[in-house]
Amino acid sequence: MLNRFTADYLDTLANADFRPTPKVAGRLSSYDGLLMEAIGLTLPVGTVCRVGDQVEAEVIGFRNGRTILMNLGGPAPLLPKTCVRPVGPPGEAEVGEALLGRVVDGAGKPIDGLGPIRGADRWPLAGKLQGPLDRGRVLEPLDVGVRAINGLLTVGQGQRIGIMAGSGVGKSVLLGMMVRAAKADVVVIGLIGERSREVADFLDTKVAGEARARSVVVAVPANHSPVLRIRGALRTHAIAEAFRAQGKRVLLIMDSLTRVAHAGREIGLALGEPASARGYPPSAIAMLPNLIERAGADAHGTGSITAIYTVLADGDDGNDPVVDSARSILDGHIVLSRALAERGVYPAIDVGPSVSRVMTDIVPKGHQLAARQLRRHLATYEENRDLVLMGAYRAGADAAIDAAIAHHGAITDYVRQDHDEVVSLDTATAELVAVFGQ
Ligand SMILES: Nc1ncnc2c1ncn2[C@@H]1O[C@H](COP(=O)(O)OP(=O)(O)OP(=O)(O)O)[C@@H](O)[C@H]1O
């Protein structure tokens, strides 16, 4: 009997963890398919909980002593008073080299069938708070392999730009061209709220081969919960930030920013926020600067995040609140025109209204002057287009219009580029200066 109290046995007793840790659990009090309310829980916003056996939900707020959660999965057969238990600490993302070549979903789980991700570092989903002076200036160009962008809307390392267009004008195809050709160390791609079919297509055609090894893809298609779509966007930024902290030149691509705002709209409305512009509650629009400001160059190191967001102009409306807000925060925007696409000019970049706000800092004078000259010809041509097409303009009446007409073909040729063709920054500049330089 007494030999139970051998030294070994006593050691085990001494080292055993007898401290009773309280297990927090609450009960489900309401559920309407998307929103849940639980009683008896005190948890920070962002905590992931398990409701019943399978369903996961995230705490998004609390009201009158009840915790409000949002369903992260599909429809679930839940019963009143189902047990709600916290399962994860709020907001950390897996980041680092271990993710290169991988595809994850909004919750960070691998969906490429290549097994679990081992050895990943962690980074706060919402990012680390940084001051304005932690952001470096944009001084170096980034070659994106698209002639019209390299030549006329040069992108800088650490710049944030938007591709704005209505649906089906070629945003995703243009992004794909840049993913393949961009001279970046790492490409982090967030496919948020797009069609599931397009995710597979994007992976097979645009992130294939050599590009795959230096890319990380976060894919959250449109049928996933709005909370997961927002998490996907945050995760994309967290992964990029961690690579930037290692001194890497990161290209962050997000298709599309509008779908993230849509997810914010769904959550805001479900929480009872008043809808303002176009049904967007204020929180959905306020979320965009928080996201976009996370990209940029690092003032203290060599790392940078150059970010490209697609922005869907709903109904081709350039004054949509998301388009407006994105345009005012981003450092440049590329406008695609349906009229050009209909004429078969791809990529359908409408040079006139597109701007790169950092271009004057990053390209030499000769390049700038040539780009300005091309824009002048284009504007003159557009102003007088109707006259010219009607035959009301007589050649020789105005030297500027004559020059604009003479150069119009060259301008269209300059913009036009096959989707599998790559034009380097040097070639794009040389071609531009040869035709439009003084
Ligand atoms: N460079 C290109 N060359 C040839 N065709 C193109 C090119 N870019 C776009 N297209 C055509 O336009 C179609 C729509 O392009 P894409 O899917 O990129 O549009 P989108 O703006 O991303 O649309 P959505 O808003 O629906 O996501 C393509 O299926 C293709 O037929």
Ligand SMILES: [Mg+2]
């Ligand atoms: Mg698209």
